Amino acid sequence: MNLKPGDPILVLTGAGISKESGLDTFRDADGIWAKHDLADVATPDGFRRNPALVLDFYNARRRQLTEQDVQPNAAHRALAALERTWPGEVLLVTQNIDDLHERGGSANLIHMHGELLKARCLDTGSVFDWRDDITLDSRSPASGQSGGLRPHIVWFGEMPIEMDRIYDALMTCRLFVSIGTSGHVYPAAGFVQQASMAGAWTVELNLEASSGHGLFDEAIHGPATELVPAFVDRLLAHVDAA
Numbered sequence: 001m002n003l004k005p006g007d008p009i010l011v012l013t014g015a016g017i018s019k020e021s022g023l024d025t026f027r028d029a030d031g032i033w034a035k036h037d038l039a040d041v042a043t044p045d046g047f048r049r050n051p052a053l054v055l056d057f058y059n060a061r062r063r064q065l066t067e068q069d070v071q072p073n074a075a076h077r078a079l080a081a082l083e084r085t086w087p088g089e090v091l092l093v094t095q096n097i098d099d100l101h102e103r104g105g106s107a108n109l110i111h112m113h114g115e116l117l118k119a120r121c122l123d124t125g126s127v128f129d130w131r132d133d134i135t136l137d138s139r140s141p142a143s144g145q146s147g148g149l150r151p152h153i154v155w156f157g158e159m160p161i162e163m164d165r166i167y168d169a170l171m172t173c174r175l176f177v178s179i180g181t182s183g184h185v186y187p188a189a190g191f192v193q194q195a196s197m198a199g200a201w202t203v204e205l206n207l208e209a210s211s212g213h214g215l216f217d218e219a220i221h222g223p224a225t226e227l228v229p230a231f232v233d234r235l236l237a238h239v240d241a242a
C-alpha cells in the first residue's frame with residue numbers, strides 16, 4: 001500500500017461491523033432476510049400493500065437499537081480514532097441504519113441507506129429525529145397529518161442518499177476500505193471498482209470472503225473487532241513514521 005499521511009481515505013461499512021454489538025446482519029444464516037421477506041418490509045410496494053407490517057418491522061429494530069446492551073464496539077471506535085488522528089479526510093460511508101458509528105465517535109459520516117432513528121414526512125419529505133415507534137396514527141410534525149410518516153430508510157428500488165458526494169470521494173480517495181459487507185447490494189457493491197479505477201488501494205476487512213473479494217488489492221478475513229483496530233493501527237503507524 002503506497003499511502004502518504006494526509007491522503008484521503010474512504011471507508012464503507014455494512015452490517016458485519018455491528019454484528020458484535022448484537023445487531024443481526026442481513027444475509028448470514030441467522031440474518032434478517034432469513035426471517036423476513038425483503039419484498040414485504042423493504043420496498044415501496046411492500047409499504048403500500050401493508051404499511052403496518054413495515055412499520056412494525058422497523059419499530060422492532062428501533063427498540064432493539066435503543067436497548068442498553070447495544071453499544072458501539074472496538075471496530076466503530078477504531079474508525080472514529082482514525083478520523084480524529086489521520087491528517088487528511090476520512091469519509092465514512094455506511095449502509096447501516098443504526099447509530100453506532102456516531103455513538104462510537106465518528107462525525108464525517110454518510111448514512112447512504114438512511115437512519116433508523118429518523119422519520120420522514122410522506123407529504124413534504126422533511127426528516128425528523130424519531131426514537132419512538134412510528135404507527136399508522138403518528139402525526140407528521142411537518143404536514144400535521146396522522147399516518148403521514150414513514151421510516152427514513154432507503155428501500156430497494158429507491159435512490160441511496162448523498163450519492164454525488166460519495167462518487168466525488170470515490171474519485172479522489174487513495175485508500176478504499178470495505179468492512180463487514182457481503183457485496184451483494186448495489187451501488188455500494190460497485191464502489192471498489194470505482195475507487196480502484198481512480199487509482200486507490202482497496203482493502204476488504206470481512207468475516208469471510210465477500211462476493212467481490214477478488215476485486216480488492218488486499219482482503220483480510222476475521223471479526224471486525226479484531227481486524228479494524230489492527231488495520232487502523234497499521235495506518236496510524238504511517239503517520240508516526242512520517
Ligand code: APR
Nearest residue numbers: 014015016019025026027095180181182185206207223224
Ligand atoms: N465482522 C466482520 N464481518 C462480519 C461479521 C463480523 N463480526 N459478522 C458478519 N460479517 C460479515 C458477513 O460475513 C457478511 O459478509 O458481514 C457481511 C454482512 O453482509 P450482509 O448481511 O449482506 O449486510 P450488508 O452487506 O450490510 O447488506 C447491504 O442489504 O438488505 C440490505 O439495506 C440492507 O444495507 C443493507 C444492504
